[in-house]
Amino acid sequence: MTTVETSRVTAPRLPARLPAPDDRAVPFTRLVHVELRKTLDTRAGRWLLIGITAVTAIVVGIVIFTGSADAHKDLSDFLTATVIPQSILLPLLGIITVTSEWTQRTGLVTFALEPDRTRVGRSKLASAALLGLLVLATAVLLAVVATGLCEVLRGGHPTWSLDALTIGGVVLAQLLAVVQGVAFGLVLQNTPAAIVSYLVLPQAWTIVGDLVHGLHGVQPWLDLNSATSPLVDASMTAENWAQLGVAGLVWVVLPLIAGVVRLRRSDVK
Structure with missing residues (x-):
């Protein structure tokens, strides 16, 4: 009589309960950091920042060497001179911060990693505002240097x-300009169209x-440029x-609300 011994195959032991999925949202500070990297690591964003600084420096230089030595050469005058180019160019920074998701075709990855598009929009707004404040701080530094050069030279x-x-x-005027750029970028989701519309x-x-x-009485109430001049x-x-x-309601808040609505509903291709 032959005894047949059967070998036992040990099956892998499965856990009694699978670990719960990690449903914690991506920290908002990390989202802002990523958006800052997106802007600074691209040639368009980097050269736009360099261009804003260069144009501001040129305007300050013109103020130094034109006119008499004591006419409109105070620190407040140089600070006001730096606001002129920045109020025009800073919104472009806000625009490309938003529209890069569609022009660079990165939106699919962004919204897959963070499905809450409202948080993505808020992070873009925060990163654009931080960059705007950084550029403004550079402008203040240029104004201080220009005031000293004017006194010496x-x-x-x-x-x-x-x-x-x-x-x-x-600060408030420059932040309004940046937010306006973000709003136009969210509404149009196309860099050339947003820039042309803003300008x-x-x-x-x-x-x-x-x-x-007949519009003279209405015009001051709907002109953001003239409304920010007293600021x-x-x-x-x-x-x-x-x-x-x-x-601000007409040119900043309403476009921003419309842009957020479109951001939440638009398809990513």
């Missing part, structure tokens, strides 16, 4: 004081408001604040 006697209203007004539409309204006599000059009145609120 031109023999002027500039005033170095800056009041809190001027600084706060400049043309507000200026077209300004021209129409100046030419059409930089630290000459805001109650009426100026009301005009800034209405113009």
Whole structure:
């Protein structure tokens, strides 16, 4: 009689319960860091920042070597001069921060790693605002250096004081410009279209408001450029604040809301 021995095959032991999936959201600070890297690591974003700094330096240099040594050469004057190019160029930074998801075709990866598109939009807004503040800090540094150079090279006697209203007004004006760029980028999701719309539409309204006599009373309430001018000059009145609120609602808040809605609903190809 032959005894057949059967060998036992040991099966791998499975856990009694699978670990729960990690449903923790990506930290918001990490999202902001990623958006900053996206802007700074691309040639368009990097050269735009360099261009903003270079244009600001050129404008400051022109102010130093034109006119008399003591005419409009104070620190506040140089700070105001830096706001002029930045108020035009900073919104472009906000635009490319948003539209890069569609022009560079990275949206599919971004929204797969972070499905909550509203958080992605907030992180883009935060990164654009941080970059705007960084550029503004560079502009303040250039203004300080320019004031010293004017005193040394031109023999002027500039005033170095800056009041809190001027600084706060400049910061608020520049942040509004950056947020406006983000809003236009979210609405159009295309870099050339967003840039052209941002440059043309507000200026077209300004021209129409100046030419059409019946719009003279409405034009200051819907012109964001003229509404932010008293901010930089630290000459805001109650009426100026009301005009800034209405113009900001039309050109910044409403486009931003529409852009967030489109961001949540648009298909990523």
